[in-house]
Amino acid sequence: FFFQERVFGVCISTPTATASRSIPFFFSRIHRRNMEPVAEEATANLEGLAATVTAATVGAASEWPFARWAASALCIEEMQALLRALGTTAFYRRPAALLPPLLRLLRAQLLLLCVLALLCALCACLAVFFFALSVRLRRRMLRLSQSRSSVDRAPSPNVVGLFHPYCNAGGGGERVLWAAVRTIQEADPTALCVIYTGDRNASPAQILERAEKQFDLRPRRPVHFCYLRTRFLVEAWLYPAFTMVGQSAGSVTLAAEALLLRPPDLFLDTMGYAFTHWLARWCGCRVGCYVHYPTISTDMLEQAQRAASVLRRAKTLYYRLFAGVYGVAGQASELVMVNSSWTAANIAALWRTQPQVVFPPCPTTQLQSLPLQPRQNLIVSLAQFRPEKNQRLQLEAFAELLRKWPSTATAGQSSRRDSGPLTRSRSRGSLGGSAVELSEPPRLALIGSCRDDEDRARVAELRELSVALGIADRVEFMVGISNQELHEMLGMAKAGLHTMWCEHFGIGVVEFQAAGVIPVAHNSGGPKLDIVIEYNGERTGYLATTAQEYAESLFVLLTMPTDRLQRLQRNARAASQRFSDEEFHRRLSEALSLLLA
Numbered sequence: 001f002f003f004q005e006r007v008f009g010v011c012i013s014t015p016t017a018t019a020s021r022s023i024p025f026f027f028s029r030i031h032r033r034n035m036e037p038v039a040e041e042a043t044a045n046l047e048g049l050a051a052t053v054t055a056a057t058v059g060a061a062s063e064w065p066f067a068r069w070a071a072s073a074l075c076i077e078e079m080q081a082l083l084r085a086l087g088t089t090a091f092y093r094r095p096a097a098l099l100p101p102l103l104r105l106l107r108a109q110l111l112l113l114c115v116l117a118l119l120c121a122l123c124a125c126l127a128v129f130f131f132a133l134s135v136r137l138r139r140r141m142l143r144l145s146q147s148r149s150s151v152d153r154a155p156s157p158n159v160v161g162l163f164h165p166y167c168n169a170g171g172g173g174e175r176v177l178w179a180a181v182r183t184i185q186e187a188d189p190t191a192l193c194v195i196y197t198g199d200r201n202a203s204p205a206q207i208l209e210r211a212e213k214q215f216d217l218r219p220r221r222p223v224h225f226c227y228l229r230t231r232f233l234v235e236a237w238l239y240p241a242f243t244m245v246g247q248s249a250g251s252v253t254l255a256a257e258a259l260l261l262r263p264p265d266l267f268l269d270t271m272g273y274a275f276t277h278w279l280a281r282w283c284g285c286r287v288g289c290y291v292h293y294p295t296i297s298t299d300m301l302e303q304a305q306r307a308a309s310v311l312r313r314a315k316t317l318y319y320r321l322f323a324g325v326y327g328v329a330g331q332a333s334e335l336v337m338v339n340s341s342w343t344a345a346n347i348a349a350l351w352r353t354q355p356q357v358v359f360p361p362c363p364t365t366q367l368q369s370l371p372l373q374p375r376q377n378l379i380v381s382l383a384q385f386r387p388e389k390n391q392r393l394q395l396e397a398f399a400e401l402l403r404k405w406p407s408t409a410t411a412g413q414s415s416r417r418d419s420g421p422l423t424r425s426r427s428r429g430s431l432g433g434s435a436v437e438l439s440e441p442p443r444l445a446l447i448g449s450c451r452d453d454e455d456r457a458r459v460a461e462l463r464e465l466s467v468a469l470g471i472a473d474r475v476e477f478m479v480g481i482s483n484q485e486l487h488e489m490l491g492m493a494k495a496g497l498h499t500m501w502c503e504h505f506g507i508g509v510v511e512f513q514a515a516g517v518i519p520v521a522h523n524s525g526g527p528k529l530d531i532v533i534e535y536n537g538e539r540t541g542y543l544a545t546t547a548q549e550y551a552e553s554l555f556v557l558l559t560m561p562t563d564r565l566q567r568l569q570r571n572a573r574a575a576s577q578r579f580s581d582e583e584f585h586r587r588l589s590e591a592l593s594l595l596l597a
Contacts, residue, residue: 115317116317119318122242158188159192159263159265160264160265161196161259161262161263162194163271164195164271165196165231166198167199168197168199168207170210170449172505173271174215175361176292176360179360179584181223182217184592185219186220186589187589187593188596192224193221193223194223194264195224195225196261197226198228198231200227200229214483215363216363224262230250230257231254244295244296251276252275254273255276263283263285265285267280267285267286269289270290274326274329275329277289277332281332286334288336289330289337290337290339291343291355292360293504294347294350296326298345298350299502301320304316327351327352330347330353331351331352333353336355337588338358339360339504340357340504340505341526341529342530343526356587358584358587358588359505359530359578359583361580361583361584362514362576362579364577364580364581365580366487367490367514367515368515368573370491372573375494376493376494377440377441378442378443379398379445379493380445380497380512381448381497381498382448382486383508384451384455385448385450385479386458389448391448393499394444395444395466395475397547397548398554399469399471399547401442401554402441402471402474405442441474444475445476445478459479462477463477487515490515494565496509496518496519497550498519498527499522503524503527505525506521506525506526506531509541510531510579513531513541516569516572518542518557519532519541519542521544522545523543523544523545524545531575535571536571536574538568539568540572542556
């Protein structure tokens with residue numbers, strides 16, 4: 001306890017230290033005769049000491065935000081439990097009663113010391129390895145630059161290296177990549193774009209063909225590809241423990257391979273591998289980055305901080321240490337661009353820099369040509385079948401909606417028959433209390449793609465869940481459909497579902513708005529801060545968190561009068577123009593102007 005009190009002296013006030021040093025005095029007064037009065041005095045003082053520790057911790061947390069986490073990491077709760085046991089137990093009669101809290105405190109401290117020792121050893125090994133790697137890489141680049149200048153005295157083109165190991169994945173991040181390539185080629189006609197990729201199973205022609213087919217984007221001039229052999233080092237499956245540390249270390253090795261293959265003048269990281277920035281800076285490159293999602297977020301830190309178990313506190317310590325190193329790594333970038341206000345807030349807090357928000361390009365032009373009416377009572381979901389997309393919540397919300405949906409009834413009749421919250425919201429939404437006949441129950445279409453067998457197994461689990469909820473006849477799973485089929489579904493739907501917690505941006509939500517499909521998105525992340533916000537003084541969609549809230553919003557939306565629905569659709573479509581390809585091109589050109597000069 002004395003060692004712990006000294007370590008945590010920043011948070012514990014002077015009266016606590018004084019009281020803690022008086023404990024041996026009470027023990028020394030305990031003797032065979034007249035023990036009861038002395039024990040009562042010791043009990044009162046120990047209980048007062050426990051209360052003092054608690055008050056000091058709370059008081060310090062109000063002045064120093066780091067104190068609450070420090071109290072958790074340094075086992076203050078275990079200390080308080082031991083003090084309470086000392087104060088409430090006749091320890092002179094049953095000393096064995098003190099063993100459980102004492103052992104819990106010792107176990108917590110030993111575990112934390114082991115975690116710290118392991119992290120220090122790992123950091124030392126990584127520091128030595130990457131220092132040797134950077135020295136070798138710098139020598140290699142100097143030799144390459146000297147040989148290049150001796151052979152050709154003519155000015156070489158501005159080489160822009162785009163670090164994107166998964167350039168053939170076909171997601172929203174890849175759309176940003178190919179749009180950035182076109183923007184760079186237009187901003188600097190002499191620039192040579194080099195893409196560092198690990199997609200060794202696809203030829204350059206195949207990669208370009210897929211980009212043109214999926215995104216309708218093709219570079220204006222030839223692009224050079226550098227194929228990386230060590231991409232497996234950034235795969236999550238390789239690190240069952242300390243995944244963030246392992247992937248970050250692997251990204252540095254992957255970047256070293258890329259810089260050795262083709263040293264660029266401007267190193268542009270478009271996947272958010274922050275630990276590669278210092279390496280590129282050390283090699284003499286100008287460094288910029290476009291961050292889709294931070295490796296660790298402030299939400300993760302807050303969730304871990306609320307944990308109570310010893311292992312959770314050890315994980316909190318690991319998160320804090322990693323967040324500190326992550327912030328230092330991000331400061332190497334001369335230009336920091338992010339895709340949303342949510343990502344900007346996280347990066348500003350972790351990297352202590354002010355990033356530029358450049359919204360990703362969204363395919364709004366073709367979707368805006370879809371007619372707004374007529375529309376069916378169709379709800380669509382547009383997301384890959386990944387666990388974080390949370391399609392399970394969509395099925396639960398849809399089941400809740402169907403349980404409250406009257407097949408054919410006026411709003412007043414359904415209100416008398418069922419006084420549930422969905423029916424009450426419909427009655428309030430009726431125009432002047434007039435009867436509005438409800439159409440047939442809605443349908444739900446889950447549209448998305450599967451990356452691997454694990455995603456396909458997840459689709460099978462969702463099918464089983466729809467059967468268990470009794471909604472299988474109203475739900476359709478559409479996996480890997482074409483763009484034409486997607487546009488047809490969006491042209492028929494009224495509502496779009498989005499249920500991912502803290503999604504960094506949400507391109508699918510923007511596509512809903514452009515197509516005239518009113519989104520009901522999760523009340524967090526990019527949809528909350530950037531997309532589903534008021535535009536021209538009117539709403540552009542709905543936000544929800546629980547299945548009940550989603551069902552409420554869907555009921556209001558699907559039973560909305562046609563004139564109100566069309567006004568909402570037009571406003572949402574106008575708001576989606578903030579995320580067009582032209583807007584992305586303008587913002588990115590402004591951001592890159594200094595680095596390309």
